[in-house]
Amino acid sequence: MTSLFQNLLIWHILLGLGGTAFFIAALVVMLRDKLRLKALKTHTLLGAMGIIGSWIAGGYYYTNYYGKAVKPLIKASDYPWAHKVIMETKEHIFLFLPILGLTAVLTVWLSGDLLEKEPKLRKATALLILTIALLGVAIALMGVGVSGAVGQGV
Amino acid sequence: MDKRLKIIQSFIISATAAAVFIPLITIITELNPAVKDFLKSAFTHHWIGKGVLALGIFLVGAPLVSLIRTKAETGRTSFWLKILTATAILGSLAILGFYLYEVFLSI
Numbered sequence: 001m002t003s004l005f006q007n008l009l010i011w012h013i014l015l016g017l018g019g020t021a022f023f024i025a026a027l028v029v030m031l032r033d034k035l036r037l038k039a040l041k042t043h044t045l046l047g048a049m050g051i052i053g054s055w056i057a058g059g060y061y062y063t064n065y066y067g068k069a070v071k072p073l074i075k076a077s078d079y080p081w082a083h084k085v086i087m088e089t090k091e092h093i094f095l096f097l098p099i100l101g102l103t104a105v106l107t108v109w110l111s112g113d114l115l116e117k118e119p120k121l122r123k124a125t126a127l128l129i130l131t132i133a134l135l136g137v138a139i140a141l142m143g144v145g146v147s148g149a150v151g152q153g154v
Numbered sequence: 155m156d157k158r159l160k161i162i163q164s165f166i167i168s169a170t171a172a173a174v175f176i177p178l179i180t181i182i183t184e185l186n187p188a189v190k191d192f193l194k195s196a197f198t199h200h201w202i203g204k205g206v207l208a209l210g211i212f213l214v215g216a217p218l219v220s221l222i223r224t225k226a227e228t229g230r231t232s233f234w235l236k237i238l239t240a241t242a243i244l245g246s247l248a249i250l251g252f253y254l255y256e257v258f259l260s261i
């Protein structure tokens with residue numbers, strides 16, 4: 001693997017985990033009695049930026065390197081189904097995250113103090129942020145699964 | 155505030171449309187290789203094609219949705235946020251379920 005693809009893979013992981021962590025932090029802010037709006041805005045913005053950065057880095061790696069070099073290793077491993085079930089699911093679920101992340105940012109930044117005054121809006125926004133965090137964790141775990149299958153195939 | 159809620163609501167509805175599109179195009183491209191080949195030829199890779207189209211629905215759809223005359227209020231915005239969340243969860247499960255079926259159950 002060239003250093004470009006190594007770096008892209010590392011940034012994909014770091015930005016993805018960082019973005020997910022910021023959305024978990026945003027959820028914690030949402031669940032507290034007193035809403036710290038400034039912190040919520042910062043966490044959602046950084047979370048969305050992390051996810052989008054991870055999407056770009058991982059997308060370049062996936063479309064230019066994975067299919068040629070990694071997929072054959074998985075198919076030659078004891079777990080050939082890992083490509084289709086784990087990797088394909090991961091990459092396609094990943095398509096949701098930038099859109100959900102940007103929607104969360106827009107909702108938090110534009111609704112402002114309405115999130116404090118309207119419990120229904122606050123609850124629905126918290127549910128969206130929880131979903132983003134859960135999908136982020138699921139994608140990270142699928143990444144670990146794919147890495148395991150690659151290790152088997154080497 | 156009504157104007158800001160209207161913008162939020164428009165993006166939530168266009169995000170919901172994109173969240174419906176993603177599992178649909180994923181399953182359609184697996185079942186119909188011609189669609190996958192078309193995306194490959196148009197966008198260099200089918201995954202890039204799906205991503206660009208989903209983002210396009212989200213970004214272009216919102217201004218179009220905002221043209222529809224509806225009253226924006228917090229109850230309605232909360233409702234659409236819940237619909238978006240449910241769509242994303244069900245869409246993700248549909249993608250996982252489809253690949254599990256393809257690999258382990260399909261004859």
